[in-house]
Amino acid sequence: MRIKGILLLTALSLLASQAGAAPFEYIRIGDQDGFGYKPTAGYLAANGGAADTNGNNLLEQTEFLPDLNTDGAVAWNKGDNFDNRSAAEIADTGSLNGSGFTDSGTSGYKWTDISLSKNYVNPDFPDPAGSGTPNEPTFEFDFFVATGDIVAGSTLFFNLIFGDYDVTPADIDLTFASEPARSVSLSTQAGTDDGLIQAATANMTFDEVFTATAGGWDGYLRVDFDAPNEPYTAFDFVELSLDEIPFVPTPEPASLALFGGGLLALGLARRRRRR
Numbered sequence: 001m002r003i004k005g006i007l008l009l010t011a012l013s014l015l016a017s018q019a020g021a022a023p024f025e026y027i028r029i030g031d032q033d034g035f036g037y038k039p040t041a042g043y044l045a046a047n048g049g050a051a052d053t054n055g056n057n058l059l060e061q062t063e064f065l066p067d068l069n070t071d072g073a074v075a076w077n078k079g080d081n082f083d084n085r086s087a088a089e090i091a092d093t094g095s096l097n098g099s100g101f102t103d104s105g106t107s108g109y110k111w112t113d114i115s116l117s118k119n120y121v122n123p124d125f126p127d128p129a130g131s132g133t134p135n136e137p138t139f140e141f142d143f144f145v146a147t148g149d150i151v152a153g154s155t156l157f158f159n160l161i162f163g164d165y166d167v168t169p170a171d172i173d174l175t176f177a178s179e180p181a182r183s184v185s186l187s188t189q190a191g192t193d194d195g196l197i198q199a200a201t202a203n204m205t206f207d208e209v210f211t212a213t214a215g216g217w218d219g220y221l222r223v224d225f226d227a228p229n230e231p232y233t234a235f236d237f238v239e240l241s242l243d244e245i246p247f248v249p250t251p252e253p254a255s256l257a258l259f260g261g262g263l264l265a266l267g268l269a270r271r272r273r274r275r
Helices: 001-022
Strands: 026-029 114-115 138-146 156-163 173-177 181-187 197-204 210-213 217-226 232-241
Touching: 026 138, 156 217, 173 197, 217 232
Parallel strands: none
Antiparallel strands: 026 232, 114 232, 138 217, 156 197, 156 232, 173 181, 173 217, 210 217
16 A cells, blocks of 8 residues: 555656646746835825826836835935845846746846946945946846747747836847847837836747757847946846737837837836736
């Protein structure tokens, strides 16, 4: 009976591991946690309204970074610096968010859930050059997907959630392992939308992200936020996914420029599918 019990437990364990395995869906740097602000009740936007406009306890697209000292502005010199990172994010290890991949050295967690402000006095500030210089984060996806966990030729999407971009110029530079790099200019938030949280998406070909290797595919993408004059901004998360982040139209001209059939701001969304 004891042997039968052991065999049964082994079989159940194998079934559980197989059930837990999943094909590639997405790999995310950072958490979808509203820049680390939870609970959101009581936080106000620069316009005097609630930062969490729909009251769902998550700061997301079309909503606002908090005006922490309620002076009507969200800025580097207005008392709005914050650091809501976990210890793992500070160490730039984060957590493996997603499914169907093995991480090979993905980095950039340290740039999420913190205000990238030029006057932020913080011993764990991620910019090695110090907070007195322009703060331009780099996110690097480096991972492996087994052959059976993704369909070769699939379209992928780079999704990004960021807040309070209002100083020009700014570009997102996308660098691949072997394909030509891309660069796109961003448009600022509207003047009446101080602290606005925006979303962006870019579609990518399978060959841009993946390179064939033994047993599957090596995935790689480096993302550089190039904004030499931007004194204050923040990032919630960036990801590579089989799904683009959903959008709804916005009446304000806070959009991304279209580039090469790739990146287009289709507006901002109140919610995205929870994974």
